[in-house]
Amino acid sequence: MPLTINTDRLWNDLMEIAKIGGTQKGGCNRQALTDLDIEGRALFARWCAVYEFEINYDSIGNMFARMKGQDDTMSPLVIGSHLDTQPTGGKYDGVLGVLAGLEVMRTIADNGWTPMRPIEVASWMNEEGARFAPAMMGSGVYSGMLDLNDIRAVADIEGISVGDELDRHGYSGFPHAMGKAMHEYLELHIEQGPVLEQEGKTIGVVTGAQGIRWYDLRIRGQEVHAGPFPMAMRRDPMAALPNLIQGVLDIGRMDEKARATMGQIHAYPGSRNVVPGHVDLTIDLRHPDENTLNEMHDRLNKLLADLAEEYKALEVDIRLIWHSPVVAFDDELIAAVRKGVETHGYSSLNIVSGAGHDALMVARKVPTTMVFIPCRDGLSHNEAEYTEPHQVEAGANVLLSAVLDRLDLT
Amino acid sequence: MPLTINTDRLWNDLMEIAKIGGTQKGGCNRQALTDLDIEGRALFARWCAVYEFEINYDSIGNMFARMKGQDDTMSPLVIGSHLDTQPTGGKYDGVLGVLAGLEVMRTIADNGWTPMRPIEVASWMNEEGARFAPAMMGSGVYSGMLDLNDIRAVADIEGISVGDELDRHGYSGFPHAMGKAMHEYLELHIEQGPVLEQEGKTIGVVTGAQGIRWYDLRIRGQEVHAGPFPMAMRRDPMAALPNLIQGVLDIGRMDEKARATMGQIHAYPGSRNVVPGHVDLTIDLRHPDENTLNEMHDRLNKLLADLAEEYKALEVDIRLIWHSPVVAFDDELIAAVRKGVETHGYSSLNIVSGAGHDALMVARKVPTTMVFIPCRDGLSHNEAEYTEPHQVEAGANVLLSAVLDRLDLT
Numbered sequence: 001m002p003l004t005i006n007t008d009r010l011w012n013d014l015m016e017i018a019k020i021g022g023t024q025k026g027g028c029n030r031q032a033l034t035d036l037d038i039e040g041r042a043l044f045a046r047w048c049a050v051y052e053f054e055i056n057y058d059s060i061g062n063m064f065a066r067m068k069g070q071d072d073t074m075s076p077l078v079i080g081s082h083l084d085t086q087p088t089g090g091k092y093d094g095v096l097g098v099l100a101g102l103e104v105m106r107t108i109a110d111n112g113w114t115p116m117r118p119i120e121v122a123s124w125m126n127e128e129g130a131r132f133a134p135a136m137m138g139s140g141v142y143s144g145m146l147d148l149n150d151i152r153a154v155a156d157i158e159g160i161s162v163g164d165e166l167d168r169h170g171y172s173g174f175p176h177a178m179g180k181a182m183h184e185y186l187e188l189h190i191e192q193g194p195v196l197e198q199e200g201k202t203i204g205v206v207t208g209a210q211g212i213r214w215y216d217l218r219i220r221g222q223e224v225h226a227g228p229f230p231m232a233m234r235r236d237p238m239a240a241l242p243n244l245i246q247g248v249l250d251i252g253r254m255d256e257k258a259r260a261t262m263g264q265i266h267a268y269p270g271s272r273n274v275v276p277g278h279v280d281l282t283i284d285l286r287h288p289d290e291n292t293l294n295e296m297h298d299r300l301n302k303l304l305a306d307l308a309e310e311y312k313a314l315e316v317d318i319r320l321i322w323h324s325p326v327v328a329f330d331d332e333l334i335a336a337v338r339k340g341v342e343t344h345g346y347s348s349l350n351i352v353s354g355a356g357h358d359a360l361m362v363a364r365k366v367p368t369t370m371v372f373i374p375c376r377d378g379l380s381h382n383e384a385e386y387t388e389p390h391q392v393e394a395g396a397n398v399l400l401s402a403v404l405d406r407l408d409l410t
Numbered sequence: 411m412p413l414t415i416n417t418d419r420l421w422n423d424l425m426e427i428a429k430i431g432g433t434q435k436g437g438c439n440r441q442a443l444t445d446l447d448i449e450g451r452a453l454f455a456r457w458c459a460v461y462e463f464e465i466n467y468d469s470i471g472n473m474f475a476r477m478k479g480q481d482d483t484m485s486p487l488v489i490g491s492h493l494d495t496q497p498t499g500g501k502y503d504g505v506l507g508v509l510a511g512l513e514v515m516r517t518i519a520d521n522g523w524t525p526m527r528p529i530e531v532a533s534w535m536n537e538e539g540a541r542f543a544p545a546m547m548g549s550g551v552y553s554g555m556l557d558l559n560d561i562r563a564v565a566d567i568e569g570i571s572v573g574d575e576l577d578r579h580g581y582s583g584f585p586h587a588m589g590k591a592m593h594e595y596l597e598l599h600i601e602q603g604p605v606l607e608q609e610g611k612t613i614g615v616v617t618g619a620q621g622i623r624w625y626d627l628r629i630r631g632q633e634v635h636a637g638p639f640p641m642a643m644r645r646d647p648m649a650a651l652p653n654l655i656q657g658v659l660d661i662g663r664m665d666e667k668a669r670a671t672m673g674q675i676h677a678y679p680g681s682r683n684v685v686p687g688h689v690d691l692t693i694d695l696r697h698p699d700e701n702t703l704n705e706m707h708d709r710l711n712k713l714l715a716d717l718a719e720e721y722k723a724l725e726v727d728i729r730l731i732w733h734s735p736v737v738a739f740d741d742e743l744i745a746a747v748r749k750g751v752e753t754h755g756y757s758s759l760n761i762v763s764g765a766g767h768d769a770l771m772v773a774r775k776v777p778t779t780m781v782f783i784p785c786r787d788g789l790s791h792n793e794a795e796y797t798e799p800h801q802v803e804a805g806a807n808v809l810l811s812a813v814l815d816r817l818d819l820t
Contacts, residue, residue, distance in 0.1 A: 192637020201600035226671035227764025228603020261636035272692040282682040354637025
C-alpha cells in the first residue's frame with residue numbers, strides 16, 4: 001500500500017480557509033494583499049505551526065512554510081501555488097495547491113520521516129492579477145520575469161500600490177525574492193478547463209504550457225452621423241469585422257490544439273447613432289507548439305494584409321503586446337508524476353496547460369512540473385467552481401508520491 | 411430685388427456668441443443649462459432688446475423672442491433651433507437657426523414692416539442631449555412627446571437634475587411648455603451630412619425626416635478561459651458576428667436611401683483571455699419611407715432567426731427600444747421654401763433629414779418645415795464644423811423669403 005494523504009484533513013482545511021472572504025454564492029473573494037488575504041495566510045501559518053514548519057517571506061510577499069531536511073543546507077524541493085482569489089473566485093483555484101503541499105509535508109511528518117533536503121510550500125503573492133495587474137506577480141518577480149520596483153509601483157483601482165501594501169503588511173524588509181535557491185518545483189492545480197472531465201480521466205499529467213501571443217487591433221474609419229451620411233460614402237470600420245472575425249476563428253481552428261479568442265471588442269465613440277470612428281479588439285492566440293504558433297502569427301498578418309487590400313478606405317493597425325513562449329516541463333519530474341499515477345492506479349491524460357500558473361514563471365529558473373485534477377464543467381474564476389473530495393484526494397496523492405520519489409523516501 | 415438679410419451682422423453675431431464656451435480648437439462647449447448656456451442666452455436677449463423683441467420662457471426652459479404683430483392676439487409664426495452645443499461642438503449647429511431667426515425679425519423691422527401675426531424666435535432647451543439625455547428635451551416636452559416631470563428628474567453625470575437647473579436659473583415658475591399655441595414653425599440648420607456639398611447645391615429643401623428604429627441586441631454564449639477550453643467545445647458569441655454584421659450592413663444597402671449603423675459593440679466580461687459570455691451591440695435602421703423601414707425591420711428579424719438556426723449553441727435576443735416614424739413636413743411651408751430658393755436664384759435639392767432636430771418634435775403639433783445649408787465635409791458635432799458666410803447668407807435669405815411669403819409681407 002502506498003502512503004496516502006489524509007483526505008478529510010485536507011478537505012476540511014479547504015472548507016475552513018474558504019470562509020475567509022467566503023461569498024453568499026459559495027465562492028471566495030480574497031484578493032491579493034487585502035486584509036482577508038493576510039487573514040488567510042495567518043490561518044495557513046497556524047496550521048503550519050502545529051507541525052513546527054517555519055514560515056518565511058520575501059520582499060515581494062511570497063510566503064514559504066519549511067519542513068527541515070536532514071541536511072538543511074540543501075536547496076529545498078518546493079511545492080506551491082497561491083492563496084489569493086478572484087473577486088468572484090472559487091474555493092480551489094490556487095488554494096488547493098498550497099494546502100495539498102502542506103498536507104504532503106504533514107503526511108511525511110506523520111509517517112516519522114525526515115527528508116534528506118528541506119521541503120517548502122510556497123504561497124505566491126498575487127497570482128490572480130485581479131486587484132493588481134499583471135497576474136503571477138510574486139512568481140514573476142521570483143523568476144526575474146518581472147522587476148520588483150516596477151511591481152511595487154503598480155496601483156489598484158483606488159490608487160493603493162503594491163509597495164504600499166507590502167510596507168503595511170511588513171513584507172518589504174524581507175530578503176529579495178530572486179535570491180532564493182530551489183531544487184525542484186511541483187504544483188497541483190484544478191484544470192480550469194473541461195478536458196479531463198470530458199475524457200473521464202482522474203489526473204492530468206501536465207507536460208508544459210501553451211505559447212501565447214496577445215495582439216491589440218484597431219480598425220480606423222470615419223466617425224459620421226448615422227442618419228444623414230449615405231452608406232456608400234461611409235468608411236465604417238464595422239464593415240471589416242465579418243472577414244476579420246471569421247478569419248481569426250479559422251486560425252484558431254487550424255488544428256485541435258490551437259486557440260483563438262477575441263475577448264474585448266469596443267466601438268468608439270460608442271454612440272448608437274454615430275458610425276464608429278474606430279473599433280478596437282483584442283486577439284489571443286495559443287498553441288503548445290512554438291512553430292505552429294508562429295504559423296498562426298503569420299496567418300494573422302496575412303489576414304490583415306488581405307483586409308487592408310479589400311477595405312482600402314479603412315486602416316488596420318495591429319500591435320503584438322505580449323509573447324509568452326511555449327513552456328516544456330522537466331522530463332524527470334513528469335516521469336515522477338506518471339509513476340505516482342501508476343502507483344495509485346489512477347487514470348490519466350497528458351495535458352498542456354492553457355491557463356497561466358505560477359509554475360510557468362518558476363519553470364524559467366527551476367525544474368518544474370504540474371499535476372491537474374478535473375473541475376466540474378471546466379468552470380473556474382467562478383463562484384460555482386467545484387472539484388470533488390475524491391478528485392482532491394487523487395491529486396494530492398499523486399503530488400505526495402512524486403515528492404517521495406524525488407526525495408528517495410520509500 | 412428681393413429683401414435680403416444683413417450677412418455681416420448675422421456672421422458677426424455667430425462669431426461673437428461662439429466666444430462663450432469657445433474651445434481652443436475653434437469649436438464651442440456650451441452645454442444645456444450650464445452657466446455658459448445661460449450667458450449665451452443673455453447675449454441673445456441683449457441683441458433682442460435692441461429691437462424691443464420681448465423675451466419669454468416656459469417651465470422647461472424654452473426661450474422665445476417676440477416681434478409683435480398687428481393683431482397680437484394671433485398665434486405666432488415661430489422660427490427656431492437651439493443655443494446649446496455638444497461638449498466638442500461647432501459654432502453653427504443650432505446656433506445658426508436661432509440667430510438667423512433673429513436676423514429675419516431684424517430685417518423685417520429695419521424695413522419698417524409690422525407683420526399681421528406675431529413672429530417668435532424659439533431657442534429650445536437641450537437639443538443636444540449631451541449633458542442630459544435624451545436629446546430634444548425642450549421641443550419634446552413642448553410637443554407632448556416627453557413628460558415635463560420625467561424630464562425634470564433626469565440627472566447629469568454629477569447627479570444634478572434638469573429640475574435642479576431649471577429651479578436655479580428661475581425657469582420653473584414660467585407657464586407649462588405645452589400650452590403655447592403656434593401657427594407655423596420653420597427651422598434653418600446645417601445639413602450635418604455631405605450630400606449638399608457633394609452635389610454642389612446651396613439649399614436643401616427638407617421634405618421630412620427619416621423614420622428610425624433602434625434595437626438592442628445581445629448574443630449569449632458561455633464565458634470560458636481562452637487557454638484550456640478547446641475551440642470545438644466553446645459557445646463563443648463572437649462566432650455569430652460575421653453573419654450578423656454582414657447581414658445588417660446588407661439591410662442598410664437595400665436601396666440608396668436606407669441606413670444601417672452599429673454604433674456600439676461590447677463583449678462581456680471584456681477580458682482578453684476570456685471567451686465572452688455575451689456580446690451586446692446596437693442597431694440603428696433608418697429610411698424615409700415607412701413601408702421600407704418596416705421591410706428592413708422584417709429582414710432584421712429574418713436574419714436573427716437564421717442566425718439562431720445556424721448557431722444553436724448561442725442565444726440571440728433583440729429588443730426594439732425606439733421607433734420614430736417617418737415625418738412628412740407641411741406641403742405649404744415646403745412650397746414657401748421652394749419659392750424662396752427661386753426668388754434668390756439658388757441651386758437646391760430635395761432632402762430628407764437624417765439627424766434629429768427640434769423641428770421633428772414640433773412637427774407633431776404644428777405645420778413645420780426646415781431649410782438646410784451645406785457644412786464642410788459633412789462634419790458636425792465636431793469642433794472643425796464649418797459653413798461659409800455665403801452659405802449662411804443663402805440659408806437666412808431663404809428663411810426670410812419663406813417667412814415673408816407666409817405672412818403676406820411683400
